[in-house]
Amino acid sequence: MTRLHVQLAAMAAVVCLALAPLVLNPFSITLMNYIGIYSLVAIGLALLTGVGGIVSFGQAAFVGVAAYATAWVSALNGYSPWLGLVFGVALTCAVAAILGVVTLRLQGHFLSLSTVAWGLAIGFLFGNVEGLGRFNGISSIPPIRFGSLALVSSAQIYFLIWGIVAAVLFLGYNLLDSRLGRAMRALRGGNTLVESLGINAFRIKLVTFVIAAFLASLSGWLYAHMSRFISPGPFDAGMGIEYLMMSMVGGAGSLLGGVVGAAVVTLLKNSVQDYLPLIAKGASGQLEIVAFSALFILFLQWARQGIVPFVARYLPKTKRERPQPAPPLPRRAQATPGELLLKVEGAERRFGGLVAVNNVSFEVRSGEILAVIGPNGAGKSTMFNCLTGALRLNKGEIVFAGRPITRDAQSRIAKAGIARTFQHVKLRPRMSLLENVMLGTYARTRAGLFAGTFRLNQREEASARHEALVQLERVGLGEKPFELAGNLPLGNQRILEIARALAADPALLVLDEPAAGLRRQEKLRLAELLRSLRADHLTILIVEHDMEFVMSLVDRIVVLDFGSKLCEGAPAAIRSDERVQEAYLGGVA
Numbered sequence: 321m322t323r324l325h326v327q328l329a330a331m332a333a334v335v336c337l338a339l340a341p342l343v344l345n346p347f348s349i350t351l352m353n354y355i356g357i358y359s360l361v362a363i364g365l366a367l368l369t370g371v372g373g374i375v376s377f378g379q380a381a382f383v384g385v386a387a388y389a390t391a392w393v394s395a396l397n398g399y400s401p402w403l404g405l406v407f408g409v410a411l412t413c414a415v416a417a418i419l420g421v422v423t424l425r426l427q428g429h430f431l432s433l434s435t436v437a438w439g440l441a442i443g444f445l446f447g448n449v450e451g452l453g454r455f456n457g458i459s460s461i462p463p464i465r466f467g468s469l470a471l472v473s474s475a476q477i478y479f480l481i482w483g484i485v486a487a488v489l490f491l492g493y494n495l496l497d498s499r500l501g502r503a504m505r506a507l508r509g510g511n512t513l514v515e516s517l518g519i520n521a522f523r524i525k526l527v528t529f530v531i532a533a534f535l536a537s538l539s540g541w542l543y544a545h546m547s548r549f550i551s552p553g554p555f556d557a558g559m560g561i562e563y564l565m566m567s568m569v570g571g572a573g574s575l576l577g578g579v580v581g582a583a584v585v586t587l588l589k590n591s592v593q594d595y596l597p598l599i600a601k602g603a604s605g606q607l608e609i610v611a612f613s614a615l616f617i618l619f620l621q622w623a624r625q626g627i628v629p630f631v632a633r634y635l636p637k638t639k640r641e642r643p644q645p646a647p648p649l650p651r652r653a654q655a656t657p658g659e660l661l662l663k664v665e666g667a668e669r670r671f672g673g674l675v676a677v678n679n680v681s682f683e684v685r686s687g688e689i690l691a692v693i694g695p696n697g698a699g700k701s702t703m704f705n706c707l708t709g710a711l712r713l714n715k716g717e718i719v720f721a722g723r724p725i726t727r728d729a730q731s732r733i734a735k736a737g738i739a740r741t742f743q744h745v746k747l748r749p750r751m752s753l754l755e756n757v758m759l760g761t762y763a764r765t766r767a768g769l770f771a772g773t774f775r776l777n778q779r780e781e782a783s784a785r786h787e788a789l790v791q792l793e794r795v796g797l798g799e800k801p802f803e804l805a806g807n808l809p810l811g812n813q814r815i816l817e818i819a820r821a822l823a824a825d826p827a828l829l830v831l832d833e834p835a836a837g838l839r840r841q842e843k844l845r846l847a848e849l850l851r852s853l854r855a856d857h858l859t860i861l862i863v864e865h866d867m868e869f870v871m872s873l874v875d876r877i878v879v880l881d882f883g884s885k886l887c888e889g890a891p892a893a894i895r896s897d898e899r900v901q902e903a904y905l906g907g908v909a
């Protein structure tokens with residue numbers, strides 16, 4: 321399947337949607353309108369929950385904020401619904417930004433629970449504010465107007481609703497395929513991965529959160545002016561759960577899944593309401609919820625990943641063109657070989673009473689490969705994490721390229737030129753090799769939200785794509801750039817991480833046990849790659865267990881034992897040092 325096929329399918333869908341009001345009865349058109357309105361919220365949730373991994377139960381509250389805002393502006397104060405749109409969107413985004421700043425630093429379940437809390441709180445607010453009509457709501461909301469044309473009938477507002485849904489899908493897919501979108505898709509890999517790429521994880525979460533709220537606000541605005549009456553019910557916590565259900569049914573992480581999920585849940589609910597009274601006379605009110613929940617549980621059992629990803633598995637994959645040469649991305653000024661690049665002075669890190677790193681000092685000079693070795697628990701990883709900003713030192717100082725970085729955030733350290741790999745590989749398995757490596761170019765590129773959504777980033781994207789391909793070829797993985805990273809064997813996954821780090825154009829490459837879990841042939845390939853990188857004057861700091869691997873590769877070695885530096889020197893000297901043999905090498909030396 322080519323890009324042309326995808327475009328033709330999208331055009332066919334647009335034509336079908338455009339013709340639908342001609343063949344559908346008014347009831348079905350109204351149902352379609354609701355599906356469109358719900359889709360906007362579910363697309364936002366696909367971004368927030370499916371892509372970003374932030375489970376929110378509170379989106380209905382954002383729909384409500386915009387619906388009440390526009391009703392207040394237009395019905396209670398007599399201004400245009402368009403002013404209501406501006407006010408509703410601005411207010412919702414502001415509320416989301418404040419809630420996001422307060423809650424998005426929470427981790428895991430606590431974050432989701434906080435969405436329940438504010439979802440409930442905002443929902444209750446609507447029913448208790450005198451000026452918003454309490455539980456009676458606000459009526460006589462005017463219709464949206466285009467000049468003299470008022471969108472009164474459901475067939476009239478249909479085109480506006482679905483026009484917005486189509487635009488949101490188009491722009492949303494542009495966004496996902498951009499620098500910012502890739503950063504959003506990396507969020508599920510955890511903060512450490514994201515920050516190690518020079519990305520401010522909190523800022524990306526906040527942007528994603530506000531975008532989802534923005535889409536909910538569009539939905540709220542349309543809802544208020546379509547139904548012309550609002551009350552707290554449609555914005556309560558129950559509806560918040562339903563939106564989440566829609567995005568999961570359609571396929572969390574798939575924007576199109578948001579639309580499919582909204583359609584399936586709305587139609588299913590409608591059918592349950594229609595047919596249940598025939599089966600259980602009299603008790604249908606409560607049974608409806610039971611029947612609906614049972615269907616959802618069955619769905620979770622059998623098609624957990626959602627409808628769109630399930631169907632997509634059986635469709636032919638879109639063929640992509642190999643990236644073409646493009647103007648290179650900016651490069652950083654590299655230190656001259658032999659120049660002092662990194663200086664660690666009196667580093668100390670404690671965990672409670674345990675001193676994991678104790679008064680450790682060493683230097684790395686530009687162009688060399690330095691290994692930090694030591695027995696299990698010697699403090700290598702802790703030292704490594706302090707260097708990259710994942711942990712803070714309790715005492716001591718780290719100076720990189722002449723600048724103290726001791727208290728810098730991880731993303732700032734990454735931007736300064738330290739690129740890392742992980743002991744336990746951190747890749748995005750559902751992203752291609754090329755996209756994984758493109759993540760490494762984040763700090764070298766600039767395109768933001770606007771440029772990404774409106775495709776004003778194409779020159780920079782072409783450069784980033786080509787840079788990623790160059791790095792893939794450099795490490796020997798250039799043959800199948802569109803393969804999914806999760807399909808690679810472990811050895812190649814480790815090498816792919818190195819390519820991603822190289823795409824950042826680092827001044828210092830830090831590798832955390834790169835040979836762990838590799839077979840002999842894979843280790844030889846890795847050593848060959850690292851030698852070729854040294855030939856390119858790259859500076860490498862390596863934490864490794866495999867002595868054979870380290871001895872034949874590196875220029876100097878620092879040995880840690882029980883958190884302290886035991887000694888430092890060339891591999892031959894370290895190999896023959898009795899203290900090292902005793903502490904660590906044992907029979908290997």
Ligand SMILES: Nc1ncnc2c1ncn2[C@@H]1O[C@H](COP(=O)(O)OP(=O)(O)OP(=O)(O)O)[C@@H](O)[C@H]1O
Binds near residue numbers: 674676698700
């Ligand atoms: N987050 C933590 N909380 C408490 N103790 C920790 C933490 N991280 C590490 N430690 C302790 O600090 C000491 C040094 O651990 P570290 O992981 O840095 O050693 P290492 O040399 O990397 O070991 P390995 O080779 O097994 O990875 C160990 O005693 C470890 O138990």
